[in-house]
Structure formats: structure tokens, C-alpha cells
Amino acid sequence: MRTVPVVLVAGHLGVGKSSLVNHLLRHADGVRIGVVVNDFGALGIDAMLVAGQASSVTSLAGGCLCCVTDADGLSAVLADLVAPATGLDLVVVEASGLAEPRELVRLLLASPDPHAVYGGLVSVVDARDPDLDHARLADLVVVNGLDLCPSAPAALEAVRSVAAGAVVGTSHGALDPALLVDPVRRPQPAQLTLDALLREADGEHPHVGAETVSFTSEQPLDAGRLAAFLESGPRGVVRVKGIVRLPDGGAAVPSEEVPDVWEVQTVGTAIRVRPAPGRLTTRGARLVLIGTGLDEAALCDGLSACVVGEDEAPPSEHAALALTRYRIDLATA
């Protein structure tokens, strides 16, 4: 079944959430994004509607999402957006500046829709005065307003020192959408599309470009070491995706329940795995890490340390659980 990741964008009033969502819509590059906003506020909802011509925007009016919306209310809105007929690739829920991120995550996780899968919490914080509590909670922290900040490196370092998830700096919310979702190639109309035009008009903003590092192994990876690597939130990495073979001994007897090859996807420290679809296989691992300021050598060293050595003792019966406990059905590409 096709499932759609639902990403929550939270942060204090005026910190740049709408700017970020607008930027995502303008640079969607074929990705169909649905947006749930708390209120049709002053900034940019028209731009959202125009830029996101293939997307839907739904408003939950009347104050703070986490206070006025019970799980049922949010579920109904999400159900409309993630229904297969909409063809959306990603849903972004933009909370009002008053919303409490913990409560919102709880609401999203309580949503029983089989087509929706929780895609992580993106906390936008002010580079000049970052809310470190918000940074601690998030899967991805966007440190926005770098252009206004006297020392951007110091601001980023302060956030990195407490954040469990990935940290990316931006001005005007210019986050590369590839950090949240894969680009989707759809047939292009002959004329320049509206979002392409807007993208050109948007050229003055500094953009944070996504970088990638690829890692392959011909040997399986140890589930415990790989889980620890992913849980540690490697520096600069926002997303990880790929397939991994766990050693045969990952389950005492390999079975359908515990297959050898797993698909892995993360956003920040939100990890999701599922048995890899049959067409995807590997003798060891094929992983792509996406982020900014990536240290390729350090990341590849970290992953190489997860490779099971030839003379290593077989893992215990329950070793695979370190990774497979993150099992959930992922969006099909």
C-alpha cells in the first residue's frame, strides 16, 4: 500500500515556519506536497496556493493546532490529504507558533490512517536565540535567520551540542526539499511551469543545497552497530535511505518474518525500516546519506565499522531487533 510521510513543522511565533513551507512548495520540483496550516495567516498563503499548484492546502482555523484539534479532527484532515486519489508525495503540517511540539507529535502518532506514516518533527528555531528545548525534541532542527545572526557558526554549534537529530542552518527558510523527500520525476509540460517561474524569481535567497554520500558494502551489516550509528544522528546527515542485509544469524532461522534484506529510511533520528521489496537486493548494503556539510570519510568510516567481519562470531538470536524494532510500512517509491 502506498503511504505518505507526514512531516510536522513547529517553532515559535515568527521564527520562519511559513517561509520554510513556502520555500518547500516553490522548490518542490515535481514533488506533490499537501499542507495543513493552522490559520490562513498574513504571510504567504496565496503564494502557497499559487506556488504549490499541484498541492492542496487545508486550514485548521481557530487557534493552536494542539489545543483545538483532537486526534479525530486532525485524522479527518489527514485522511483527505493522504488518500491515494490525491497523489500527494508528502504532507507538511505547519503548526501555529503557540503549538506544543510534543502534543502535536502525539496527535499525529495517534492518527490511525493506514495511508499516513509519521515523517518526523522539523523544529524551526531562531538563530539569534534558539529554543534548545525544541532543538532537543526534533528529528531535524532548522536554525533559521542566519542572515540576521552575528555568528552563524556559533549558533549552529550551540544547537548541535544539544540536538539529537540533524541540524541545518537557513535564511528565509530556504531548506532544500531533497532533505525531506525524494525528487519526483514527472513528465514536464512544454512551457515553463509556474513553480519554475517562481523559483527563478526566488533566486536572491541563499539556498541550502543537499549533498549526498553513498556507501556500499559486499558484506552484511551488524544490526546493533547500524542502529547505534543511525540513532547517533551523524553530523550533517538529514536523511538516510537504502537497503541493508543483516547477517543470516540475525534471526536464528531466517524466515519471512525476519528477512535478510531491509529497506532503511531516516529523517533525522526518526528511523523507519521494513522488509525490502523483492526487486531490491544487496549482498551487503547500499545506502545514500543526504544532508549538508557531510564529512564523507567520517561517515563511510562509521558505516564501515558496522560491517560484519569475516571472523566475527555470529550475532545472537535477537540481535536484529536493534534495527527491526523500527519496523513500519514505508511509503512506496
Ligand SMILES: Nc1nc2c(ncn2[C@@H]2O[C@H](COP(=O)(O)OP(=O)(O)OP(=O)(O)O)[C@@H](O)[C@H]2O)c(=O)[nH]1
Ligand atoms: N531577515 C530574515 N527574515 C526572515 C527570515 N525568516 C523569516 N523572515 C521574516 O520573518 C517574518 C516571519 O516569518 P514567518 O515565516 O511568517 O514566520 P512563522 O514562524 O511562520 O510565523 P507564525 O506563523 O506567526 O508563527 C516574515 O516577515 C519573514 O519574511 C530570515 O531567515 N531572515
